[in-house]
Amino acid sequence: MTEFYARLRALAALMVVLALVVSCGIAGQSPTPAPTSPPAATPTQAATGTPTSTGTSAPTETPTEGPTEAPTPTTEPTPLPTPAGQVIFGNWPYYIDVDEDTGANPTLDQFEAQTGIDVTYLEVIADNSEFFGKIQPDLAAGHSTGYDVIAPSDWLVARLIRLGYLQPLDKSQLPNWQANAQEVLRDPWYDPGNVYSIPWQAGIVGIAYNERLTGRPITTFDDLLDPAFAGRSGLFSEMIDTMSMTLLSLGVKPEDATAEDVQAAHDKLLGPAQAGQFRDFYDNSYYDALAVGDLAITMAWSGDVSQMQLYDNPDVKFVIPDTGGLLFVDNMVIPNGAEHPIDAYKFMDYWYTLDAAVPLTEYIGYFSPVVGVQEQVRLDAQAEREAGHPKYADKLDQVAIDSFPTPEQLANVFNYKNLTEEEERLWNELFNDVLTG
Amino acid sequence: MPLRRRLRWLTPYLFLIPGGLWLIVFFVVPMFVMASVSLQEGSLDTGYTLTWNFGVYGEVVNEYLPQFGRSVLYALIVTALTLLFGYPLAYTIAFRGGRFKNILLLVVILPFFTAFIIRTLSWKLILADNGFVLGFLKELSLLDPAFHVLASPIAVVSGLTYNFLPFMVLPVYVALEKIDPHLVEAATDLYASRTQAFLRVTLPLSMAGVFAGSLLVFIPAVGDFINADILGSRDTTMIGNVIQRLFLNTNAYPEAAALGFVLMASVLVLVAIYARVVGAKELTAG
Numbered sequence: 001m002t003e004f005y006a007r008l009r010a011l012a013a014l015m016v017v018l019a020l021v022v023s024c025g026i027a028g029q030s031p032t033p034a035p036t037s038p039p040a041a042t043p044t045q046a047a048t049g050t051p052t053s054t055g056t057s058a059p060t061e062t063p064t065e066g067p068t069e070a071p072t073p074t075t076e077p078t079p080l081p082t083p084a085g086q087v088i089f090g091n092w093p094y095y096i097d098v099d100e101d102t103g104a105n106p107t108l109d110q111f112e113a114q115t116g117i118d119v120t121y122l123e124v125i126a127d128n129s130e131f132f133g134k135i136q137p138d139l140a141a142g143h144s145t146g147y148d149v150i151a152p153s154d155w156l157v158a159r160l161i162r163l164g165y166l167q168p169l170d171k172s173q174l175p176n177w178q179a180n181a182q183e184v185l186r187d188p189w190y191d192p193g194n195v196y197s198i199p200w201q202a203g204i205v206g207i208a209y210n211e212r213l214t215g216r217p218i219t220t221f222d223d224l225l226d227p228a229f230a231g232r233s234g235l236f237s238e239m240i241d242t243m244s245m246t247l248l249s250l251g252v253k254p255e256d257a258t259a260e261d262v263q264a265a266h267d268k269l270l271g272p273a274q275a276g277q278f279r280d281f282y283d284n285s286y287y288d289a290l291a292v293g294d295l296a297i298t299m300a301w302s303g304d305v306s307q308m309q310l311y312d313n314p315d316v317k318f319v320i321p322d323t324g325g326l327l328f329v330d331n332m333v334i335p336n337g338a339e340h341p342i343d344a345y346k347f348m349d350y351w352y353t354l355d356a357a358v359p360l361t362e363y364i365g366y367f368s369p370v371v372g373v374q375e376q377v378r379l380d381a382q383a384e385r386e387a388g389h390p391k392y393a394d395k396l397d398q399v400a401i402d403s404f405p406t407p408e409q410l411a412n413v414f415n416y417k418n419l420t421e422e423e424e425r426l427w428n429e430l431f432n433d434v435l436t437g
Numbered sequence: 438m439p440l441r442r443r444l445r446w447l448t449p450y451l452f453l454i455p456g457g458l459w460l461i462v463f464f465v466v467p468m469f470v471m472a473s474v475s476l477q478e479g480s481l482d483t484g485y486t487l488t489w490n491f492g493v494y495g496e497v498v499n500e501y502l503p504q505f506g507r508s509v510l511y512a513l514i515v516t517a518l519t520l521l522f523g524y525p526l527a528y529t530i531a532f533r534g535g536r537f538k539n540i541l542l543l544v545v546i547l548p549f550f551t552a553f554i555i556r557t558l559s560w561k562l563i564l565a566d567n568g569f570v571l572g573f574l575k576e577l578s579l580l581d582p583a584f585h586v587l588a589s590p591i592a593v594v595s596g597l598t599y600n601f602l603p604f605m606v607l608p609v610y611v612a613l614e615k616i617d618p619h620l621v622e623a624a625t626d627l628y629a630s631r632t633q634a635f636l637r638v639t640l641p642l643s644m645a646g647v648f649a650g651s652l653l654v655f656i657p658a659v660g661d662f663i664n665a666d667i668l669g670s671r672d673t674t675m676i677g678n679v680i681q682r683l684f685l686n687t688n689a690y691p692e693a694a695a696l697g698f699v700l701m702a703s704v705l706v707l708v709a710i711y712a713r714v715v716g717a718k719e720l721t722a723g
C-alpha cells in the first residue's frame with residue numbers, strides 16, 4: 001500500500017512538472033491570432049519588399065551559410081545550384097492536363113523526368129477569397145503555408161503584395177520566362193514589373209449556357225436575371241467577379257466604379273436573388289452543376305467551358321456578354337515561408353517552354369502566356385488531321401482559337417479594380433447582403 | 438502525521454491535471470482569444486486593436502437574425518426527425534435484435550466509416566436533378582422536368598437528418614438496453630395494454646437516452662454549414678455558413694467571432710430550457 005502511494009506521488013510530481021513545462025512553452029509562444037499580428041511588421045515588409053522569412057527559409061537550402069546570413073535579409077534569395085528535390089504546387093481545379101485513360105498528368109511527369117524534382121500537385125483553390133482566408137493566418141504568423149508555389153488571381157496577387165506575403169522573384173532564375181512570355185501579359189496592373197509573379201494562364205469571365213436547356217442563344221448579362229431561368233441560373237460567390245460583371249452590365253467600367261455604382265449593382269442583384277432566381281452562388285463547383293444540367297446559364301470561366309465542350313457536355317457554349325467580360329490572369333507566386341524555393345523557380349520556369357505549355361493548353365483551353373503556343377497547337381491540329389483523327393483535329397483547332405484572345409475579345413474585356421481596404425469592405429458588405437439578405 | 442497522508446487530499450486534483458490542462462489549452466484560452474477578437478476593430482492592412490466594441494454584438498444579431506432563426510428551426514426539425522426515425526430503430530434493435538444486435542448496430546454506424554463531407558456529397562449525387570432517382574421518375578413523367586430537390590430546404594434537412602441519425606440511435610439504444618423487460622411484463626400483468634406499457638414504463642425510462650441524443654443532434658446541427666453549402670442554396674444559408682464566409686471570405690474576424698459567441702450563448706440557453714423541461718430528476722432514474 002505504501003509502495004502504491006510512493007509511486008503515485010512520483011507520477012503526480014512528474015505530471016505537475018510536465019504541466020508546468022507545457023504551459024510555459026505555450027505561454028512563451030504567446031499565441032497571437034492572425035488579426036492581432038503587429039501592424040508594424042507588415043508595412044516595413046511591403047516597403048522594403050524583403051520579407052524577413054527569406055532568412056528563415058534560406059537555411060534549409062543553404063547549410064553552408066551560417067546564421068550570420070539570417071539577420072541581414074537580402075533583396076533576392078541567394079540561389080543554390082542543387083534543388084531540394086520536391087515542389088508543392090497549390091492550384092485551381094481543371095487547370096492541368098489529364099490523361100483521360102490513366103488519370104496521370106503528362107506535363108508534370110515530364111517535369112519530374114527532366115529535372116528529377118518530385119511534384120506534389122494540390123487542387124486547393126476554388127475561390128480566391130476562401131483560399132486567402134486559409135493561408136492568411138500562416139502568412140501573418142510567419143509560418144510556411146505548406147506550398148512552394150500557388151496560383152492566385154490578379155487581384156489577390158495585388159492584395160498579397162500589399163500585405164507583404166510574397167517573395168520577390170529572382171529573374172535570373174527564370175530564363176524561359178524572360179525569353180518566351182507574351183508581351184501583352186508583361187508588366188500587369190496588379191504587379192508592375194512582374195516583381196512577384198509570372199502568369200500561369202489567363203482567361204475570360206463570361207457566361208456559359210446550355211443551349212438545350214435555355215432554348216435560345218444568350219448574348220447579355222441580363223439573361224442571367226431572366227425569370228424564364230429562375231432557379232437554374234448561377235453567379236460566382238467571389239465578390240469581385242460578380243460585382244464587376246454587374247457593374248459592366250450597368251455600363252460602368254469596374255476601374256471607374258464609385259460607391260453609388262456599387263450600390264446600384266447591389267440593388268440590381270438583390271431583387272432577383274431574394275426571388276430565388278439563382279440556384280446558388282458558386283465557386284469552381286459551378287462546373288459540375290453546369291455539366292450535369294442543374295444549371296441552364298451561369299457565370300463561367302472560358303477555359304472551363306472549353307474543357308466541358310471537349311470532355312463533359314458538348315451542348316454548353318461560352319459567350320462574352322455584349323456589355324463586357326473580365327480578363328483574369330492567374331499567376332504563379334512564391335509565398336513567404338516556401339520550403340523549396342529553388343525547386344519552385346525551376347518549376348515556374350518549366351511552364352514557359354513549349355514542351356510544357358503546348359500540352360497544357362491543348363488540354364485546359366485557357367489563354368497561354370507563352371509565345372508560340374497558338375501556332376504550335378495549329379500545327380498539331382494539322383498533324384492530327386493528316387494522321388486520320390479528324391475529330392481530335394477539330395478539337396485542337398478550337399483550342400488553338402481559345403488559346404489566345406482575338407482582338408474583338410480583347411476589345412470587350414475589362415480589368416478588375418484594384419480595391420483599397422475601404423472599398424473592399426464596402427463592396428464585401430454589399431455583396432454579403434445580396435448573398436444573405 | 439507522515440507527509441504521504443497529509444498530502445492525500447491532493448491526489449484527486451493531480452488526476453484532474455491532464456484533462457484540466459487539455460480543457461484550458463484547447464477551450465478556455467481560445468474562448469478568451471475569440472472574445473478579445475470579437476471586441477477588436479481594424480483590418481488586415483492596419484492591424485487590429487482592442488477597442489471594447491460591444492456594439493458589434495448588436496450589429497451581427499440584427500444583420501443575421503433570419504439565419505439564426507433558420508438554423509434553430511432546421512435543427513429542431515432535424516432533432517424531431519432523428520427521434521422519429523431513430524427511436525423505433527433503437528427500440529427494434531434493443532428489444533427484438535436478439536443475436537443480431539451487434540450486426541445491426543454496426544450497420545447503423547457503418548456510414549461513419551467515410552468522412553462527413555463525402556457522405557454529404559453522395560447525397561448530392563442521389564438527389565441530383567437528373568440522377569438515378571429523380572431522372573428515372575422524370576422519364577416516367579411522374580415529375581415535372583424542372584422539379585428539383587437539391588438547393589431546397591428539404592435537401593438540407595434530409596442531409597442533416599441522415600448525417601446525425603446515429604447520434605440519436607446510439608444513446609437511445611443504450612438507455613433502452615438497460616430497461617429490464619420484466620418491468621414491461623409486470624405492467625401488462627397489471628392490466629396495462631401494450632401501448633400503455635410502452636408509454637408509462639419504457640418511454641419514461643428511456644428519457645435519459647432521448648435527452649442525450651437530442652443534445653448530440655441539436656447542438657452540431659445548429660452550427661452545421663456543410664449540408665447547407667453542398668445541398669442548399671442562397672435561401673437555406675445557416676448561421677454556420679455566415680460565420681464561415683465572414684471568417685474565410687470576407688476576413689471580418691470581429692464580426693465572425695461575435696457571431697460565434699452569440700451562437701454558443703443561444704445554444705446554451707436553449708439547452709438549459711430543454712433540461713428544465715425534461716426534468717433533471719428523471720435523467721438519473723433507472
